[in-house]
Amino acid sequence: MKRMVGHHLRSCVGFFAFCVASLSAGAEDYLYERPPARLALVVGVETYKFIPSLPSVKADRLEIAKKLEALDFKVTVAPDIQSMNQFEEDILPAFRRTISEGDIVLFYFSGHGFSYGASNYIAPANLKPPVHYLNLSNSAAALENIQDYLGKRQPGVLIMMLDACRTIANFVITGPNNENLVGKGTGDTPARTNGVNTLVGFAAKPGTAALARSQPGRMSPFTEGLTMRLPSPATEFGVVFKDVSEDVLTATGAVQQPGLMDWSTANLYLQPTDALVAQQKLAWQAALSTGKFSEILRFSRRNAASPFAAAARQWLRDHAELADSQQASFVSPAAIERLWGPKSQQFDIAWVSSGLGFEQRYVELPNASLSEANFGFVNAGYDKRTAARADVYNQLAAYVAHGSAVTTTDLVATINPSSTAALTRGIPAGSRLIAQSVERRTDGSAWLAATLPGSDERLYVMAQSNPVINIHPGESLLEILAPPSRDGFNDLLDARPLQDALTRLVSEKRTISWVSIATAKTSNAKDAGARQARATHALYVLRKNGIDERRITTLVSASDMSGENIRIRFFGR
Known part of the structure; x- marks a missing residue:
């Protein structure tokens, strides 16, 4: 049995404005300013x-x-x-x-x-x-x-x-x-x-x-x-x-x-002040630090009138091969949210490394009926007697319930669920699949029927059988609500509540093993973009303070939330 454990939060959690950005390799090449004509x-x-x-x-x-x-x-x-x-x-x-x-x-x-x-x-x-x-x-x-x-x-x-x-x-x-x-x-x-x-x-x-x-x-x-x-x-x-x-x-x-x-999804300021440009730069650093095509594309659209839009467009041109790439998580962001409270001490999450994972930023589906089986919950201290709840078939069924999966390694798709079927195409790691159904064959193999976004062609992917990994997100430690920036730039959150929370957890000598970020649902596309940008800002603050991004998941359009605040929940011990 493998068990993922937490790590200590580093102690340098000074006020956010004085922290040094943690950017991916080569990101400095895209920090230039060029106001649009x-x-x-x-x-x-x-x-x-x-x-x-x-x-x-x-x-x-x-x-x-x-x-x-x-x-x-x-x-x-x-x-x-x-x-x-x-x-x-x-x-x-x-x-x-x-x-x-x-x-x-x-x-x-x-x-x-x-x-x-x-x-x-x-x-x-x-x-x-x-x-x-x-x-x-x-x-x-x-x-x-x-x-x-x-x-x-x-x-x-x-x-x-x-x-x-x-x-x-x-x-x-x-x-x-x-x-x-x-x-x-x-x-x-x-x-x-x-x-x-x-x-x-x-x-x-x-x-x-x-x-x-x-x-x-x-x-x-x-x-x-x-x-x-x-x-x-x-x-x-x-x-x-x-x-x-x-x-x-x-x-x-x-x-x-x-x-x-x-x-328009753009924030248009015809007379920006130096303070506003500084906020736009911070939003650009937050998006750039993710290295994700979708985040930088969102920034380029929402800040098309800013001095950093040209750099964002250049990054997108230079990284066009990442356009369809997604980041996967071992566990469902919805599962982490469901564990909040007493359940965090009662359950672990069992996950089979099948070549697939959940979207790290998952949009909660309307009227989704997700059960504990779809989350891989097992009793804390998981042992072999509960292995049936964590087999590959149930893992694939969980992706179907969520509506999607992300490949964690290069996979090969076939035209029907058989190891002797003709190969259709290779699917590179980081590809998002629209999960539709699961089939178990007499030889014990489990197959996911799925389509690629924008395509009606049904593909079959055979799940890989690997050891079960037991993930323990930790106990429910602290929940905060971070409002939009007080300075009026809606793509940033007010980082002070988050900084105060991190300082408090350090002073209490807590170990953080998982962080869940959640946003409320809205039918307004511009508001939805602003909320996701603020979630990216929260991720940026957490990463700058030593939290492993792989242990941070985001639930978009959470059904138990309303309003403009970003909810952040800390798990650990």
């Missing part, structure tokens, strides 16, 4: 040939350009675009050629606009209503098409700001017999699928008008709010836009309300 195209049409002119557009155009230049944007100004041909063949292509991967790109328009169906259109100076339905694309520019066109250059963040109406108004779409046609749909911009962090700010709700001012030299309420609020230091753009919306509601007597469509 900022590019803006400002379009304002003041004078129209066939519809009323808008005297306030000139002030909108000039003042927003000044504000963006003050925020280090390289601004291209396009006043009074005369036709769709000029816009599509000259202005827009010239601007797009300046965009590189990872840039922060902003498109701003002030002038007449309208909605039709699910699209929002901006009007050039020569637009003559009513517009025939067959000539719509030649008469006005769909904001969604501009978004897709610019997004193909893969900017880090794409911001679209539309200070224009979203009504049909007198831009009536006429049909073959001159009858009026109105598109079905709400007029909201449909989500795009190019993977670019995209924010679309509208001056007005769908179907309503955006107000301009009749006095030359005065900005429209929406642009006035933008220019007043954009300089907000260390404030995330979504918060800034809510302030703009409130300003416009007040200025127009609740007639007009702006809205922000957010198809």
